[in-house]
Amino acid sequence: MNPPNVQYISECFIKPKSSADEEETKQPIIHLAPWDLTMLSVHYIQKGLLFVKPSSMNDQENTVQALLERLKESLSLTLVPFYPLAGRLATSKQENPPHYYVYIDNHNSPGAKFIHATVNLTVSDILSPVDVPPVVQSFFDHDRAINHDGHTMSLLSIQVTELVDGIFIGCSINHVVVDGTSYWHFFNTWSDIFMTNNSSISRPPILNRYSPVLNLPFTHHDQFISRHEAPPLRERIFHFSSESVKKLKAKANAEQQTNTISSLQSVSALIWRCITRARSLPYDQETSCRMAVNNRTRIEPPLPEEYFGNSIQIVSGIAKAGELLEQGLGWAAWRLREVVANHNNKAVRESMEAWMKTPFIIHMGQLSDPCSIMVGSSPRFEMFGNEFGMGKAVAIRSGYANKFDGLVMAFPGYEGGGSMDLEVCLLPESMNDLESDGEFMDAVCI
Template sequence: MMSTHVVRHVSECFVKPHCPGQESNQICNLTPWDIAMLSVHYIQKGLLFKKPPTTLVDQHDFIENLLEKLKHSLSLTLFHFYPLAGRLVTQKTQDPPSYAVLVDCNNNSDGARFIYATLDMTISDIISPIDVPPIVHSLFDHHKAVNHDGHTMPLLSIQVTQLVDAVFIGCSMNHVIGDGTSYWNFFNTWSEIFQAQAEGHEYDVPISHNPIHNRWFPELYGPLINLPFKNHDEFISRFESPKLRERIFHFSAESIAKLKAKANKECNTTKISSFQSLSALVWRSITRARSVPQEQRTSCKLATDNRSRMEPPLPKEYFGNSLHAVSGEATTRELLENGLGWAAWKLHLAVANHNASAVLDFLKEWLESPFIYQIGGFFDPYCVMMGSSPRFNMYGNEFGMGKAVAVRSGYANKFDGKVTSYPGHEGGGSIDLEVCLSPDTMSALESDDEFMSAVC
């Protein structure tokens, strides 16, 4: 029986940076890391908060006050993250021929979109079902938008949805502007400013991690990247995901510690990390659930931050994309006949070998022959793609309602085999994995003894 619940948009406005500085009138050049993201979806992540009890606050006054405080603190946050209030622009010339995509940070743009919506559902309706309910996708703006749409659509959109007993704050950020590290630095700063505002700091709020907008380019290249295209139709595609089931699997710190100890013992080493061990379990289990032919090559890709790998390293406050996917590969036979440690060691080597030299080699190849990532290109029936990171500070964000009860994501960038990593709600090294699989594969995974014995 299909749900009749719908998200109703009540109001919409645009928020601009408070007291925009001179920098916000500039053009922001994009790096190869940024430009390659033009055809993938926006980043869509959000937090579910429990509303104060009706016995303590008037619900109408509560939501009105919350919305005003969110908008004001967002304006203050955009002062620091001013590219998010801009728009993408394409500059073309005929003689000599050139094609470049940039960010126009000029405050003549509308700014970031802010939507208030309502939904007649409860926290339990969202987090209790075995599968993530499809209505969650409607808690985000920019549904199915690709980053190139940032030429005409806001680069940042906030949707605040009031539920019966909760508030969901969903954020859609253009992936050309930044990666997950940048996304959560923005979100964390917004929370920090909101809380400082609640303590009486009206405008001049110091922040812990000032974003660095000076984008990094390889030596002898940039700051303007000329693309070998004449029209965006040559590199933009619209990916429609197949029918998927989405489910959150929880792994306690103790369960992950056991996986790590097992993997390292099997390889007689101490170098394999907790996340590499967990990823190896996921790779083996999903491959088994898919009934992949024995000699078929499979892979497990890990989204990896390049910042710490550069020489000298880029600061963690670097605002932009600095992301790469490293890969472990094996035939099904190799993967399943060998143990957890064998697969985890494959992933460990992929991460360990991803150094500054490897990053520069990739960039050099890209600059010689630029390409744009296509979501369909990640949709490999024998691949597992591990995205996001349990290290991101998600549950540290507070907006006057205490700690969030759950993290959820939108439709964006999902396909069969996409796994998104979140810190577990209780912290302490626990991890939640949001797994997207075809219905048949998900059913087989739910019957996989090795996998389910590690789920808590």
């Protein structure tokens, strides 16, 4: 039997709740850095939190409608410092001489989008199945939208989906405007403002971009835009307890006689090895584990964590499939540790200079490699601290965006303490074999 469809109840647009003085201090446009512009052809970031509906929500004064009004009010206050999220993308262009300039327009927009929806499902219906139910994709707006669509679509869309006994808050933000660090900076601030009802924040976003104004070598967006459709995938959440993560880290470091391999590098090495084995790749087939790395602390002088925009690049640990499986966990983890350590100020600046000489736009087809995996997000992001008056969320889930065979998203585990959840996307036959992999399942807590 097919699950019930999500029913859309209402939608509106939210603008920053600011005074006339604050309106005057806004930058009318914000130009974009290379790290932003490379994202024009990939999807929005879509992450969300699932809450159990508090029993108090049955009271007349504490209804879902009251929650929605508080969410809208606190969102309006949060958009005051984060006002680019209420804008739209815009392009200035001409053919002779060639000129193609994409920027954030903070004036010509109705604001951020806010949706209220319902679905006749329970929290258990979402959490109990082995695989993430496809209906979760309907808990997010801007389904399959690419970032260039931010010229006509809101850069931020919040969808609050009411379940029978739960609430899901799904957030879609244009990936040209934010990376994961900036995404959760906004989300954390919104939750803080909701909880305190105070618009004073300790960590305002820094909106000035890290680069000069850039003119792209295009005359029309058809020259750099493509749309990605993922093949049929299985998506499953695998949980690693803090004890399991500690054991993997200790094993990786002991095998390499070091103490410099991180928890995430150890877990990433495990999933790289095990997915490679599940795919039955030939011995000499080159495979890689790609990781999204935050540039903020790697450049000199460093960018503050509050830098609001993209400041990430992808680094790759590379190995032949046979060698990867013959060697131990520590060997694979050390491969990842080395590429991360070598991604320093010199490497970041050289890549920036190369992009300035020959600009390019990332396409999802380039990220999808049937012989490799890609580890994104981070267990270091503060996700479960966003309570919105409903207590701690019971789960983190993501939408359709940027999914492909071999994508692994790393989230903090519910219990904290260094535990992790991996959201793994694989072709069904590969997922079946991964679930039978002894090395992998021995580390996973079912």
